[in-house]
Amino acid sequence: MSQKTETLIDKNGLRIDGRRPDELRPIKVEVGVLSNADGSAYIEQGKNKILAAVYGPKELHPKHLALPDRMVLRCRYHMAPFSVQERKSPAPSRREIELSKVVREALEPAIFMEYYPRTAIDVFIEVLQADGGTRCASITVASLALADAGIPMRDLVAACSAGKVDDTIVLDLMDTEDKVGSADLPVAYMPNLGVVTLLQMDGILTLEEFEKAVNLAIDGCKRIYAMQKEALRAKYVSIKESEE
Amino acid sequence: MPIFFEKRQLVTPGDLIAEGDYIAGENTYKENNRIYAARIGLVEYEDKKISVVALRAFYIPKVGDTVIGTVVEVGFGGWVVDINAPYQAVLRASEVLNRPFKPQRNDLTEVLDVGDLIVAKIISYDRTQNPQLGVSEPGMGKITRGQIMRITPTKIPRVIGKKGSMISIIKQETGCQIVLGQNGVILITGKTLEDEELAMMAINKIEQESHISGLTDRITQMIKREKAKRGGVSNEPKN
Incomplete structure (x- = not known):
């Protein structure tokens, strides 16, 4: 950061992009955007633009990686070279490899892994434009792509972050808030089952603040979940309406 | 023991379909006496068994298919x-x-x-x-001749229809031999390419509109209309 932002929350209690502390960024979700993949989805969350594609289940090669009792989920989180201000090398960075694992582990509890042993599912997540909170948006969009591919799932996974900025607990941090703010707490959640599948924290929060932030993030997840369901239905309802 | 969805209503994975003493059928699962959907699809129930007819799924082999x-x-x-x-x-x-x-x-x-x-x-x-x-x-x-087409495997029962009604209409109207693979691959062999194309058109329509009622009638009409447009296909009724 060249200039340090003096205050991230103005005197009216609004954030730098004009949101209230408990407000999400505008979200646009679409399902089935790629015809070559078995399942796909696209999300725009604020300035984030992320595409997810799912292939499988299919036979796993090399075969020694296959598990005899369940399937293997493989995730690749990748940022396009043009997704950030300064060109990012297209080679997978340490951060991307870690995020691939984090996203995979957030999605695994939602899938019935034991139904189709010895097979693999590939999930490709391509970040076209990044503005903070891409891991959460990636989980949200990847779970939609999995559902679109017809993979049996316990629930959709919705993810959202909360954090602390200028001593205020806020929802859905954007890039500047993430970097300048004092804590970031991404949460992935299966709303119908009430199960948390991802909980990370970067920064310092008191116990009370932590509790408040987790509850706020879960509330955000529930709102995102409603949009996910809407997007999934929209694909089939539109065909129905054009006929009537 | 409430059921939260009506028959043929659209559900997404994780939707709570029913609570109580029910049996989890296809594409659903049971947890803590509650039945949830596991795939996008339409709700169906029969007595105590609740299932979801999937709109998107892949083929899983079954002996005898x-x-x-x-x-x-x-x-x-x-x-x-x-x-x-x-x-x-x-x-x-x-x-x-x-x-x-x-x-x-x-x-x-x-x-x-x-x-x-x-x-x-x-x-x-x-x-x-x-x-x-x-x-x-x-x-x-x-296979030595004919046309191959692929549809979503879950739609094969719709192409067959109730007791084979749909498929027999298509066979009869187009004069084609049709082999349905349960894996979503269909082989169509007719006398002419036009006949085969007509059968493919009908099957494509079934795949796209299978979740809307009154399908058989619309397919029959479509085939009749297409035939008229082409000025009669080679296998017009022999009277």
């Missing part, structure tokens, strides 16, 4: 066949040749080569073993 597959590999004792499923199928050479064979004397590529399409039946399959194919029944084996 007729499938259409592509030969992808020729091995020493048989062929590896892609049947559009998560698992590749094996077709043993003895199954096709109907006699014992010696790898050094018989060249398997003369019978079936990579890229050949076959109609076959699944004779064995379980979680630990890849499906095995058989071609002993009449009409099975290598």
Whole structure:
């Protein structure tokens, strides 16, 4: 950061992009955007633009990686070279490899892994434009792509972050808030089952603040979940309406 | 014991369909006496059994299914066949040749080569073993002519219709032979290319509109309309 932002929350209690502390960024979700993949989805969350594609289940090669009792989920989180201000090398960075694992582990509890042993599912997540909170948006969009591919799932996974900025607990941090703010707490959640599948924290929060932030993030997840369901239905309802 | 959805209502994974003493049918699961949906689809129930007719799913082999597959590999004792499923199928050479064979004397590529399409039946399959194919029944084996089309495997029952009503209409109206692979691959052989194209059009329409009621009537109308447009197809009724 060249200039340090003096205050991230103005005197009216609004954030730098004009949101209230408990407000999400505008979200646009679409399902089935790629015809070559078995399942796909696209999300725009604020300035984030992320595409997810799912292939499988299919036979796993090399075969020694296959598990005899369940399937293997493989995730690749990748940022396009043009997704950030300064060109990012297209080679997978340490951060991307870690995020691939984090996203995979957030999605695994939602899938019935034991139904189709010895097979693999590939999930490709391509970040076209990044503005903070891409891991959460990636989980949200990847779970939609999995559902679109017809993979049996316990629930959709919705993810959202909360954090602390200028001593205020806020929802859905954007890039500047993430970097300048004092804590970031991404949460992935299966709303119908009430199960948390991802909980990370970067920064310092008191116990009370932590509790408040987790509850706020879960509330955000529930709102995102409603949009996910809407997007999934929209694909089939539109065909129905054009006929009537 | 409430049910939260009506019949033929759209559900997404995780939707709570019913609570209480019900049995979880296809594409649903039961947890803490609650039935949830596991796939996008339409709710169906019969007595105590609740199921979801999936709108998107892939083919899982079942013993006894007729499938259409592509030969992808020729091995020493048989062929590896892609049947559009998560698992590749094996077709043993003895199954096709109907006699014992010696790898050094018989060249398997003369019978079936990579890229050949076959109609076959699944004779064995379980979680630990890849499906095995058989071609002993009449009409099975290598495909020599016709059109191949692929649809979502879950839509095959809709193409068949109630007691085969839909498929018999298409067969009758277009005069084509149609082999439905349970894996979503369909073989259409007709007298002319136009007949085959008409049958393909009808099946495409079924795939797109299978979740809207009154489908059989719309398909019949569509075929009649298309026929009229073309000024009669080669197999007009013989009166």
